[in-house]
Amino acid sequence: MKSITRQFSWPLSLLAVAVALAQPTRAEERTEDETAKKEKVSLSATVIKGDVLGQATDEEVRTYAGSRSVVKREDLEKASVRGLDDALQRVPGVKVFDETGTGVLPQISVRGLYESRSGRVQVLSDxxxxxxxxxxxxxLSLFPQTLATVERIDIVRGGAAVQYGPNNVGGVINFISKPIPKKWENNLGERITFSPAGRQLYDSYLSTGGQVTDSLGLFFEYNTKNGHYDREHSDTDVENIRLRGQWDIDDNRSLSFGVQRYEADMDLAGALSKADYKHDRRDSTRQLDRFEGDTNRLWGTYKQYLGSLGFADDVEFSLTSFGHHSHRNFYVGLDSKSQFTPDADPAYLQDAPRSYQVWGIEPRVSFTLYGDKVNQTWLIGGRYVREDTQFKVLKKNLATSLESTVRDWDFDTEGKATYISNAISMLDGRLTVTPGIRHERVHMDYSNAVTGLKTENLNDEWLPGISAGYQLTDQWFLFGDAQRSLRVPQITSIVYDGEVGAEVAWNYEAGFRYTPQSNLRFDFNLYRIDFDDQIEYNSRTTKYENVGKTRHQGFETEIFWTPAIIPTLDLHAGYAYLDAEYRSGVNKGNDLKMASQSQLTVDGRWRFAQGWTYTLDGLFVSEAYSDEANTHDEDAAGKVGKLPSYWVWNTSLERKFKLNGGEDELSTSIGINNLFDYEYYFRGIDTSPWGRQPAPGRTVTVAANYRF
Structure with a gap:
């Protein structure tokens, strides 16, 4: 892969404003679940802090005023987990369309909100x-995040829209990095995944870091993926390099920072025709399809505690800056009609190189006003973002070698967001009501070098929200929230001559968490999303179309139980029910495409002997339609047709060894994904939209990590 030097440019900022929702007291993160289980269930009074998401500790999750789930470190370390997207589909309401089994190009849908390359999910890294x-x-057509670098995943499906926007209709997913250790340590890890026909994928990880001085910590990570996934034409080469730091300047000031270089180059096996799928689902008929991308990223957050300033107490200020320079390209073979027919000989090679320069800055201040019976925590902040994107579509005639430029676009986007919220704490902190509002003003300029066309678009929206959390008793926590969400016109819809209007939605939630004892917790929430002017891609017309109003409603529930008679056994189950339908237009009353009505996940973890752990988990996803018309039968080209339901089981066995007097640790594991080799498929994805996209079959993974 080629190495490219990028220059980051940093603008001065626009101050802005933000929301604080009910959050618990700051607590040290527990490194082992067993510690949490030994503590009392009773919760302290809720205290608001500036960062809505926090570190996703058990206490933060239990007192969060919205639906929320966490994928913990021990779940990510299982050898039966292939990638970050694979881990996410164990969460109720999150559906993954697994294209490769590598996690390099995730296809994530939350609550039936589907779009190519996880386009309807707000994804963050720290x-x-x-x-x-x-x-x-x-x-996420370039996804600079790898499994080995993540400590846990925080999935917030509601209540975070005021502070974290735009594009948060389905919620926010935050990948939390491994912490910088207090004592210097090193990690050497290797995961090898074996697929049929002798294919292997190697996932290698190296990290080193700790406290350089009493106030400065550094952490370096190097992660690569090389080899093949379980299909023909699947060569994969990924490199992820990160350096992060934490500088505690003094007792009141700190600076966290990071720099990253990420590269990915992989062949894409693509979708198959119905006949080819039945003949050999591991084959590939799209030998020209390929993806490549790279990015340089830089970020930093300065925080300062100002104490009391006369008008308020507990005043905190933070300033976050981030930027990246990225490039990505998809190469696609097209037939003589410039279509994506999976079983036709290619006549053209199309590639779509895109270059991105993005920089942003986000200041924020929070302070508390204490009263006799009511406390108020205000959060004021905002964000300024500049985006410069060059987009081309080039096509080469394979017979004549003639090349033509189909598109040559330039996009210049300026986003200004301001937000403010007031977390009002009453009844000795047991009830917290947080109204807030966000204002988004986004100016977008487009120019077409081929036609000379120039257009501009201005979106100006007020996005109110309110959440409430009530600690009814030490065992019962009740919550509810309502918020308005926005997604501005997307580059992709514009280049396909599609709809360019903004999409807005109202989200509503109500639920509870019930923790009768330390070894049992039950979560339940109802939700509804009313979407105006939802825009979807029509694979038959290859255009984005406004399908009008849609409604997503349902419930999600989870139960966590460690039986008292078997304290080494952890059981978990989750279920999501979704009723998603079109509410206007010719398809009014039909189910939303790609939206499955039911999703069930069950898993168990048994710790036995000394250092041994066995896990078993299962996932059921019900059938779904692949087009707005709800066509049941699959057509000849595989553009439409009902997608089958599927049951997938995974298992793993782990063993940890304490070495060097307990100072070092060797972790070993073996896992099987898709234990029974269940055959199922999705509709074609993104650059291969027609036909059947085979889901990964059975794979065996062996893994080892040495920490010293």
């Missing part, structure tokens, strides 16, 4: 946006 363009292209 609070920093991961999308190529936070406004203009929300999809």
């Amino acid at each position: 609070g920093i946006p991961l999308s190529l363009s936070p406004y203009g292209q929300t999809s």
Whole structure:
């Protein structure tokens, strides 16, 4: 892969404003679940802090005023987990369309909100946006995050829209990095995944870091993926390099920072025709399809505690800056009609290189006004983002070698967000009501070098929200929230001559968490999303279309139980029910495409002997339609047709060894994903939209990590 030097440019900022929701007292993160289980269930009074998401500790989750789930470190370390997207589909309401089994190009849908390359999910890494363009292209067609670098995943499905926007209709997913250790340590890790026909994928990890001085900590990570996934034409080469630091300047000031270089180059096996799928689902008929991308990223957050300033107490200020320079390209073979027919000989090679320069700055201040019976925590802040995107579509005639430029676009986007919230704490902190409002003003300029066309678009929206959390008793926590969400016009819809209007939605939630004892917790929430002017891609017309109003409603529930008679056994189950339908237009009353009505997940973890752990988990996803018309039968080209339901089981066995007097640790594991080799498929994805996209079959993974 080629190495490219990028220059980051940093603008001065626009101050702005933000929301604080009910959050618990700051607590040290527990490194082992067993510690939490030994503590009393009773919760202290809720205290608001500036960062809504926090560190996703058990206490933060239990007192969060919205639906929320966490994928913990021990779940990510299982050898049966192939990637971050694979881990996410164990969460109720999160559906993953697994294209490769590598996690390099995730296809994530939350609550039936589907779009290519996870375009309807707000994804963060330690609070920093991961999308190529936070406004203009929300999809993850370049995903600079790897499994080995993540400590846990925080999935917030509601209540965070005021502070974390835009594109948060389905919620926010935050990947939390491994912490910088207090004592210097090193890690050497290797995961090898074996697929049929002798294919292997190697996932290698190296890290070193700790406290350089009493106030400065550094952490370096190097992670690569090389080899093949379980299909023909699947060569994969990924490199992820990160350096992060934490400088505690003094008792009141700190600076966290990071720099990253990420590269990915992989062949894409693509979708198959119905006949080819039945003949050999591991084959590939799209030998020209390929993806490549790279990014340089830089970020930092300065925090300062100002104490009391006369008008308020507990005043805190933070300033976050981030930027990246990225490039990505998809190469696609097209037939003689310039279509994506999976079983036709290619006549053209099309590639779509895109270059992105993004920089942003986000200041924020929070303070508390204490009263006799009511406390108020205000949060005021905002964000300024600049995006510059160059988009081309080039096509080469394979017979004549003639090349033509189909598109040559330039996008210049300026996003200004301000937000403010007031967390009002009453009844000795047991009830917290947090009204807030966000204002988004986004100016987008487009120019077409081929036609000379120039257009501009201005979106100006007020996005109110309110949440409430009530600690009824030490066992019962009740919550509810309502918020308005926005997604501005996307680059992709514009280049396909599609709809360019903004999408807005109202989200509503109500639920509870019930913790009768330390070894049992039950979560339940109802939700509804009313979407106006939802825009979807029509694979038959290859255009984005406004499908009008849609409604998503349902419930999600989870139960966590460690039986008292078997304290080494942890059981978990989750279920999500979704009723998603079109509410206007010719397809009124039909189910939303790609939206499955039911999703069930069950898993168990048994710790036995000394250092041994066995896990078993299962996932059921019900059938779904793949087009707005709800066509049941699959057509000849595989553009439409009902997608089958599927049951997938995974298992793993782990063993940890304490070495060097307990100072060092060797972790070993073996896992099987798709234990029974269940055959199922999705509709074609993104650059291969027609036909059947085979889901990964059975794979066996062996893994080892040495910490010293």
